[in-house]
Amino acid sequence: MNAETTDLSVAAKGISIREFNKYYGAFHALKNMSLEVSPGEFLVLLGPSGCGKSTALRMIAGLESITSGTLMIGDQDVSQVLPKYRDIAMVFQSYALYPHKTVGENIGFPLKVAKTPKAEMDAAILAAAEQVELETLLDRLPGQLSGGQRQRVALARAIIRRPSVFLMDEPLSNLDAKLRGNMRAELKHMQNSLGITTIYVTHDQIEAMTLAHRVAIMKDGELQQLGTPKEVYSNPENLFVAGFMGSPPMNFVEGAIANGVFTADGVSLPTNQLSDLSKVTLGFRPEDCTVVEKGQGQLDAQVFTLEMTGDQSLVTFRSGDKSMVVKMPKDFEIEPASYAGIAFDASHACFFDTDSGQRLRPS
Amino acid sequence: MKYGLFEPRKIGEMAPATKVVLYTLLLAWSLFVIFPIYWLVITSFKTPAAVNEGPFFIPWVDFKPSLHAWRDLFVYDLADTMRAYFNSVVIAFSATVLSVFVGSLAAYSLSRIEFAPNLITILYFVLLLIGASVAIGVYGADLWLTLAIVVAMFFLLARAVGRLYSVRLKNGDILFWIISQRILAPIVVVVPIYMMFQSVRLLDTHLALILTYAVVNLPIVVWLMFDFFNSIPRDLEESAQLDGATMIMTFREVVMPLSRTGLAATTLLVMIFSWNEYLFALFISTSKAQTLPILVAAMNAGERGILWWTMSVAIIIMIIPVVALAVVLQKYISKGLLVGAVKG
Numbered sequence: 001m002n003a004e005t006t007d008l009s010v011a012a013k014g015i016s017i018r019e020f021n022k023y024y025g026a027f028h029a030l031k032n033m034s035l036e037v038s039p040g041e042f043l044v045l046l047g048p049s050g051c052g053k054s055t056a057l058r059m060i061a062g063l064e065s066i067t068s069g070t071l072m073i074g075d076q077d078v079s080q081v082l083p084k085y086r087d088i089a090m091v092f093q094s095y096a097l098y099p100h101k102t103v104g105e106n107i108g109f110p111l112k113v114a115k116t117p118k119a120e121m122d123a124a125i126l127a128a129a130e131q132v133e134l135e136t137l138l139d140r141l142p143g144q145l146s147g148g149q150r151q152r153v154a155l156a157r158a159i160i161r162r163p164s165v166f167l168m169d170e171p172l173s174n175l176d177a178k179l180r181g182n183m184r185a186e187l188k189h190m191q192n193s194l195g196i197t198t199i200y201v202t203h204d205q206i207e208a209m210t211l212a213h214r215v216a217i218m219k220d221g222e223l224q225q226l227g228t229p230k231e232v233y234s235n236p237e238n239l240f241v242a243g244f245m246g247s248p249p250m251n252f253v254e255g256a257i258a259n260g261v262f263t264a265d266g267v268s269l270p271t272n273q274l275s276d277l278s279k280v281t282l283g284f285r286p287e288d289c290t291v292v293e294k295g296q297g298q299l300d301a302q303v304f305t306l307e308m309t310g311d312q313s314l315v316t317f318r319s320g321d322k323s324m325v326v327k328m329p330k331d332f333e334i335e336p337a338s339y340a341g342i343a344f345d346a347s348h349a350c351f352f353d354t355d356s357g358q359r360l361r362p363s
Numbered sequence: 364m365k366y367g368l369f370e371p372r373k374i375g376e377m378a379p380a381t382k383v384v385l386y387t388l389l390l391a392w393s394l395f396v397i398f399p400i401y402w403l404v405i406t407s408f409k410t411p412a413a414v415n416e417g418p419f420f421i422p423w424v425d426f427k428p429s430l431h432a433w434r435d436l437f438v439y440d441l442a443d444t445m446r447a448y449f450n451s452v453v454i455a456f457s458a459t460v461l462s463v464f465v466g467s468l469a470a471y472s473l474s475r476i477e478f479a480p481n482l483i484t485i486l487y488f489v490l491l492l493i494g495a496s497v498a499i500g501v502y503g504a505d506l507w508l509t510l511a512i513v514v515a516m517f518f519l520l521a522r523a524v525g526r527l528y529s530v531r532l533k534n535g536d537i538l539f540w541i542i543s544q545r546i547l548a549p550i551v552v553v554v555p556i557y558m559m560f561q562s563v564r565l566l567d568t569h570l571a572l573i574l575t576y577a578v579v580n581l582p583i584v585v586w587l588m589f590d591f592f593n594s595i596p597r598d599l600e601e602s603a604q605l606d607g608a609t610m611i612m613t614f615r616e617v618v619m620p621l622s623r624t625g626l627a628a629t630t631l632l633v634m635i636f637s638w639n640e641y642l643f644a645l646f647i648s649t650s651k652a653q654t655l656p657i658l659v660a661a662m663n664a665g666e667r668g669i670l671w672w673t674m675s676v677a678i679i680i681m682i683i684p685v686v687a688l689a690v691v692l693q694k695y696i697s698k699g700l701l702v703g704a705v706k707g
Contacts, residue, residue: 063601084607096598100620109616110606161606 012039012197013074013164015060020069022055022221029055031221033069040195042188046208047218048244053201054169056218060199061090061167073165089158090167093174095150097142103153104129104138110161128160131190148179155187159194166191166198172207184210205245209233217241235350239357242283242350248314250283251324253299254354262351265319267299269346273362279354286327289344291315291334297341303334317342400682407432407675414671432672447658448680454569454654455637458576462633463626465577466584467592469541471618473534473585474592475600480537483528484521491517538589545582549642557646567649575647576637583636584629591625592618627695635685655681 015037022030030052037043045053058064060071062083071079078086089110097106105112108125116124129135132152142150151171158166171187172180188211191198202208208215209229217224217232217240225237236242242250255264257280262269264282294300301317301324313332317324317340326342334340351360366372368380377385406414408428419425436444495513498504556575557566565571595618603613619626641656648657659677662670 061601061605063604083601083605084609086605088605090602090605092598092602094596094598096596096602098599098603098617098621109603109608113603113607113612157606 011164012195014039014041014072015165015197015199016070016072017056017060018070018072020056020059020071021067022052022059022064023067029221030059030067033218033221033223035216035223035226037197037199039197042191042198042200042211042213044208044212044215045199045201045218046205046215046244047203047224049203051218052221053203053218055221057090057167057169057199057201060165061088062086087164088167089161089163089165090169091154091158091171093170095142095154095171095174097150097153097157099142101141102138103134103140103142103145106142106153107134107138107156107160109157114161124160128156131159132156132186147175148183151175151183155190159190159196162194163196166196166200168198168200170202171200173202173204180207187211205247209245217244219244234348236283237359239281239283239352239354242352246285248286248325248327250285250350251289251326252322253282253324254279255282256280257351257360265299269298269349271351274351274360277353277360280360281352281354283350283352284344284348286314286325288348289326289342291326291328291332292341292343294339294341297343298346300339300341303336303338303340305336306332306334315340403675403678406671407679409672411672432670432676435673436676444658444677444680447653447655450569450648450652451638451655451681452684454572454576454652455634457569457573458580458637459630459634461573461577462580462584462637463630466581467588467622467626467629469581470585470588471592471614473538474589475597478534478537479531481528482530482532483524485532487520487524488517491520538586541582541585543582545579549579553642553646556643560647566647567652569652571647572644572652572654575643576640579640579643580633580636584633587629587632588622588625591622595621623695627692631689631692634688638681638685 015035017033017035017037020030020033020035021028033052033056035043045056047053055064059066062078062081066079069079070077073086073088098109101109104125107128108121111121111124125138126135129138132155134149134152134156137145137149142153145153151174154171172183175183184207191211200207200211212229214227215229215232216226219240225232225241227235232241233245236245236250239252243252253264253267255262255267256276256278257263257271257274258276260271260273260276262271262274262280262282267282269282289297291297301319304316304318304323307314307316308330310330312330313328315326315328315332315334317326324342352358353360367378369378371378371381405420405422405428408422408430409417409419409426410429410431413419413426413429417426422428491513495509498509499506560566560571599617599621600613603617604610608616639656640654641660644652644654644657645660648654655677659674659681662674662677
């Protein structure tokens with residue numbers, strides 16, 4: 001990456017999504033989504049497949065119509081504006097490179113469309129290519145490139161025009177794991193140096209955690225929680241977010257709260273002034289607990305497996321049809337099928353209303 | 364180790380017996396394909412006597428080659444030959460261009476836009492058309508008045524009835540309807556088409572044949588190109604759109620270059636159909652717009668008997684342009700979709 005990149009940056013624009021709705025016939029794909037993206041922010045839309053995140057992105061791009069709601073880019077209402085007038089660049093999951101054009105022609109296509117003079121265009125192509133380290137491959141066809149190189153071509157094509165908004169639809173999901181890690185870092189660096197407002201769609205929570213300034217978690221067309229990666233990780237608003245974020249995700253124990261005390265099978269835990277409720281789910285993160293001798297922790301369970309992942313050991317417990325995972329140091333050993341206790345820091349525990357899924361807060 | 368006859372000796376090699384069987388079949392097939400062409404060429408160099416006394420197979424040995432037939436066609440009947448040749452070139456070329464142009468645009472829109480025509484609207488449009496035809500043809504109603512009434516009724520009904528029924532057709536239905544035009548045998552429609560061109564005084568013109576061929580080949584173009592356009596990822600067009608390209612520009616810069624293979628194959632196919640077409644040409648053209656197939660067929664039924672020798676010459680000059688076109692377009696048909704399927 002070049003040092004001069006900052007010179008090329010433009011005044012970033014904010015995006016304001018107000019009460020977005022999308023219907024496909026009777027199917028309600030996106031439900032009343034509202035979101036403010038500040039200028040220069042890297043926002044990640046995260047969710048399982050079919051949650052409407054790609055639909056939302058395509059609506060922002062103008063590739064799908066907005067059934068109801070308003071979209072503002074900067075201070076301009078672009079809800080009904082054609083995609084090409086929205087000043088947006090998009091990177092597709094498939095990269096969408098033109099197979100019959102060379103790398104240089106691919107990168108320069110937005111300028112060619114804009115009828116930029118040849119000399120100016122060539123200079124811009126070279127500058128964009130240098131930024132993604134492709135300057136030696138300008139005469140190749142996309143078919144002769146590796147996956148990572150194709151990804152860079154798509155990026156260069158997006159940055160050449162200096163759009164006011166970047167949209168990225170799972171741009172890294174076709175790369176192998178190692179390359180994905182590298183590209184993630186480069187993407188973050190590039191977005192940071194260009195300062196262009198970016199909306200990034202992914203189903204990979206690691207990507208979301210590492211890239212985003214803020215993460216918007218979606219499910220079934222509804223926005224579940226919006227916040228910094230740290231917030232959504234340590235302070236989930238509901239059961240879905242708690243179960244979606246983290247790998248492995250949060251452990252859950254179902255029980256009830258009576259007289260301010262949470263009770264479940266063999267568990268009894270004082271809560272911080274929570275009102276009584278008959279169906280409550282207790283959640284705690286695998287890294288917030290430890291495996292202890294049977295009877296020493298808050299609950300006991302049978303060990304199902306022990307997995308060594310290199311930097312740590314994951315101990316999976318099974319009781320009934322529920323499983324719980326505890327993260328332990330890498331040299332931890334335990335006999336499968338033996339019984340052990342799980343101890344956790346009660347201050348990190350979260351309580352949820354089992355029926356509505358909402359987080360319970362002290363009143 | 365003992366190998367069976369049909370077992371390969373090495374990985375990646377063919378078994379000896381397989382090889383023998385395969386090459387025998389290929390050789391037999393080549394003879395079957397090449398012999399008629401050989402026979403055609405030598406017949407064109409035979410005198411009538413050599414043809415009738417035959418069969419002779421080897422020039423200079425069996426018979427003495429002669430330019431007699433070639434002279435007949437290119438010296439004595441030069442004007443007729445060249446006119447038919449020129450007609451065929453103009454008609455086949457124009458019809459192909461028209462058909463491929465209109466057909467690929469139709470195919471593109473069918474592959475990219477979801478149409479939803481109202482079935483009821485279509486049905487009463489057809490009913491109105493039949494009613495108008497009966498009124499004009501049988502009861503002698505005034506043409507313009509009837510048309511005005513039909514148009515007015517159509518719009519009134521479209522608003523009133525069209526809203527009540529919402530049975531919608533889909534793109535697949537439209538596509539099937541288009542290809543169904545090809546199911547009809549041409550002989551069934553040739554008389555109505557003849558009468559149609561007669562009434563607009565276009566019989567025996569290039570235009571009549573060009574229009575007929577273009578329309579007859581349209582379903583093939585739409586059907587083939589629909590598949591090609593469908594195979595182009597939509598991401599490419601959406602990306603071009605976001606980058607600021609207009610629809611026409613997207614079509615020209617992205618879609619067209621990527622469907623070159625399909626266009627080449629389709630063009631070749633339509634060209635061959637138009638070039639070889641006989642039935643419509645027989646009805647619609649009489650002398651001015653006569654095409655090569657008619658010229659060849661005429662040699663079959665002259666008062667001098669069947670002129671095998673001149674017919675051979677005519678067929679040879681008829682084959683040459685198609686072969687040339689196939690060679691030119693072949694480099695585009697790299698996928699080989701239709702390379703083996705078309706006849707030359």
